[in-house]
Amino acid sequence: MYSKLKSNFQRIWGRATPQVRRPLYIGLGVGFVLAVLVVLGLTNTESFFAMPSSFGDQATSQAIWGLKPSNLLMVLPLGAFLVVLARSFIGLKAFGLFTPMLVALAFLQIGPIMGPIVLGSSVLVGMIVAPALLKLRMTRVGFLGVLISLVVLVLVALQLILDTQLQVDAFPVVVCALVVERWWRQWEKDGAVEAAWLAFNTFMISIVIQFVMVSHFALMLIEASPLLMPAATAGAIAILGRYRGLRVTEIWRFAPIWLERRRAARQVHDPDQLEFDLRPPTPEEAQERAPPLEGIWVINSPRDLEPFARRQVPQPRPEPEPAIPNSEAQFEPRIGTSGTAPDRPKKHNAWLIKSAEDV
Amino acid sequence: MLSLFRRPRPRQSAIDMIRPIEMNPIEEILGINMRNALIAKYNPRSAIERARDKVAAKVALEAEGIACTGTVAVIDDNRSLMQFKPTRDMPDAWAIKPARGSQGDGILLAVRREGDVWYKGSGTPLTETDVMNHIQKVVDGGFSGDSASEDAALIEPLIIADPGLADLVPEGLPDLRVICLHDEPLMAMLRLPTNESDGKANLHQRAIGAGVSLETGRITRALVKGEPITHHPDTGIRLVGFQVPGWDRVLELASRCGPAIGLGYSGSDIVLDKNDGPLIIEVNAHPGIEIQNICQLGLKAQMAAVGEDFR
Numbered sequence: 001m002y003s004k005l006k007s008n009f010q011r012i013w014g015r016a017t018p019q020v021r022r023p024l025y026i027g028l029g030v031g032f033v034l035a036v037l038v039v040l041g042l043t044n045t046e047s048f049f050a051m052p053s054s055f056g057d058q059a060t061s062q063a064i065w066g067l068k069p070s071n072l073l074m075v076l077p078l079g080a081f082l083v084v085l086a087r088s089f090i091g092l093k094a095f096g097l098f099t100p101m102l103v104a105l106a107f108l109q110i111g112p113i114m115g116p117i118v119l120g121s122s123v124l125v126g127m128i129v130a131p132a133l134l135k136l137r138m139t140r141v142g143f144l145g146v147l148i149s150l151v152v153l154v155l156v157a158l159q160l161i162l163d164t165q166l167q168v169d170a171f172p173v174v175v176c177a178l179v180v181e182r183w184w185r186q187w188e189k190d191g192a193v194e195a196a197w198l199a200f201n202t203f204m205i206s207i208v209i210q211f212v213m214v215s216h217f218a219l220m221l222i223e224a225s226p227l228l229m230p231a232a233t234a235g236a237i238a239i240l241g242r243y244r245g246l247r248v249t250e251i252w253r254f255a256p257i258w259l260e261r262r263r264a265a266r267q268v269h270d271p272d273q274l275e276f277d278l279r280p281p282t283p284e285e286a287q288e289r290a291p292p293l294e295g296i297w298v299i300n301s302p303r304d305l306e307p308f309a310r311r312q313v314p315q316p317r318p319e320p321e322p323a324i325p326n327s328e329a330q331f332e333p334r335i336g337t338s339g340t341a342p343d344r345p346k347k348h349n350a351w352l353i354k355s356a357e358d359v
Numbered sequence: 360m361l362s363l364f365r366r367p368r369p370r371q372s373a374i375d376m377i378r379p380i381e382m383n384p385i386e387e388i389l390g391i392n393m394r395n396a397l398i399a400k401y402n403p404r405s406a407i408e409r410a411r412d413k414v415a416a417k418v419a420l421e422a423e424g425i426a427c428t429g430t431v432a433v434i435d436d437n438r439s440l441m442q443f444k445p446t447r448d449m450p451d452a453w454a455i456k457p458a459r460g461s462q463g464d465g466i467l468l469a470v471r472r473e474g475d476v477w478y479k480g481s482g483t484p485l486t487e488t489d490v491m492n493h494i495q496k497v498v499d500g501g502f503s504g505d506s507a508s509e510d511a512a513l514i515e516p517l518i519i520a521d522p523g524l525a526d527l528v529p530e531g532l533p534d535l536r537v538i539c540l541h542d543e544p545l546m547a548m549l550r551l552p553t554n555e556s557d558g559k560a561n562l563h564q565r566a567i568g569a570g571v572s573l574e575t576g577r578i579t580r581a582l583v584k585g586e587p588i589t590h591h592p593d594t595g596i597r598l599v600g601f602q603v604p605g606w607d608r609v610l611e612l613a614s615r616c617g618p619a620i621g622l623g624y625s626g627s628d629i630v631l632d633k634n635d636g637p638l639i640i641e642v643n644a645h646p647g648i649e650i651q652n653i654c655q656l657g658l659k660a661q662m663a664a665v666g667e668d669f670r
Binding site for chain 2: 088091243244245246247250253254256257260261
């Protein structure tokens with residue numbers, strides 16, 4: 001089964017036109033580079049499960065990844081670049097424009113495991129409380145304010161439960177509240193499935209951004225010169241922002257158009273198609289591909305070759321016009337509706353003698 | 360690196376000179392990135408604002424003599440709301456729309472009236488207070504997203520669909536979407552409500568999208584949620600091959616809408632009224648690109664055919 005899958009894949013790949021391959025190659029290249037950066041970031045992570053209170057006076061990002069708090073600003077352009085990449089090249093939808101970048105930054109401040117826990121529990125509590133809040137018919141600002149208090153409440157509760165000190169400042173709290181608000185708006189607008197899908201996308205993009213931000217490569221760039229990172233990413237974003245081609249997800253979305261066309265083209269028998277399909281067609285397939293038997297002499301048996309034995313294949317009757325509902329039709333004159341309908345079988349005028357009584 | 364992102368220039372050969380429309384399958388499709396670039400190029404900010412506000416769009420369209428859906432009243436502030444009395448001012452069948460609403464949010468329809476009570480299509484009664492509450496909510500901006508705080512309620516007489524089209528669907532109003540570049544129609548589709556879409560002609564809610572051939576006005580193929588169909592699933596009437604009545608007038612109307620509002624790239628929503636023929640419901644400044652999947656044609660190729668240069 002595996003080998004069949006592999007051969008299928010090879011066949012499809014062999015038939016892919018260069019126009020399909022080009023964006024795929026670029027996409028695969030970008031994905032590979034991102035994967036390498038994420039692995040670099042993962043290897044750079046000192047400890048996943050260390051509680052923030054064990055770091056003493058050090059900031060979380062410093063203790064786990066060696067990223068100075070003052071350098072948090074430096075990795076911001078890299079996050080912006082990845083968000084632009086995810087949106088305009090890959091075509092992933094997420095909450096808000098730069099929310100994934102902000103969430104990644106919040107994760108850097110809270111920790112690789114604690115970050116998602118804090119975010120997840122905030123969203124969960126927000127989900128439980130939001131319907132009640134909406135019933136109070138609050139303004140958006142009021143809603144956000146209550147959410148901020150809720151997130152702080154969740155943080156305090158987590159600190160009590162885990163018996164630790166989370167070094168969280170205002171920024172991650174506001175980000176969490178914003179995510180909860182976005183989540184709820186999306187839920188109201190498009191339903192639970194769409195909101196969950198967007199939340200998943202946002203989360204995955206944030207995770208990728210987080211680990212790319214703390215990879216050796218990024219840290220090296222920051223260490224080399226404070227100017228290098230913003231300048232390089234600004235240039236890269238400028239190039240990427242001019243990308244006008246199809247997004248990777250759009251290739252998938254519009255694939256039915258060219259796949260169906262290709263199928264339609266294959267059904268028309270064409271000797272040049274042989275290079276695509278070297279296997280001889282089965283009789284059924286051959287019959288399907290054969291041109292219609294309009295006015296062609298068909299020889300089925302030796303008897304057909306006898307004098308006067310050949311017959312012309314009758315022309316297939318044209319498909320009747322689809323019945324068009326038309327209320328005006330009743331007022332139109334009906335010309336030729338009696339007797340000349342093509343569907344009615346022709347009767348000859350001769351006497352029909354079927355049995356002895358007819359004579 | 361830059362060359363990866365640039366579209367390869369078409370090779371100059373004799374064949375290319377003869378057939379400039381021929382494009383590669385992936386090149387002929389308009390992606391969101393390219394659509395946004397086109398909108399930035401052709402749709403000025405002021406025109407987009409005009410298109411978004413249904414009242415302003417209607418004024419602009421009617422100034423050009425383009426047939427729009429009728430208007431009973433426009434209520435844009437609380438003072439005119441106080442002076443408004445539904446039992447006195449409203450016809451028997453009407454539609455209330457928020458001027459800045461999107462995706463059909465906040466649209467209330469009444470199909471008949473008995474005494475001082477109107478009835479929705481589903482049979483739910485609407486008293487005068489219900490109607491006033493809805494208008495109040497619209498005027499307060501309850502359906503206009505989070506950008507605008509105030510809105511206008513647009514009250515229109517209910518459109519009775521052309522019987523030819525109405526017979527196709529179990530309930531609801533079918534509408535046509537025509538995408539135009541300047542005054543050239545590029546692609547058209549017919550959106551048909553189903554029972555599953557609850558009478559709404561919204562493709563996301565499982566309405567049928569049917570591609571209409573620009574030349575003949577006949578339906579070429581129909582899709583529900585990406586599945587090709589030939590007959591309407593609820594009424595069982597054959598869709599493929601159906602001739603949209605008054606097709607020439609639809610195209611003429613659509614081609615005049617964009618320029619009237621000031622949009623270079625526009626998507627016009629058109630209904631076929633029983634008495635008045637094709638009428639414009641609204642003109643979209645950011646028309647979606649799903650129509651390509653429905654017509655199985657690429658918008659980019661169509662634009663290249665009418666002379667748009669993408670380089």
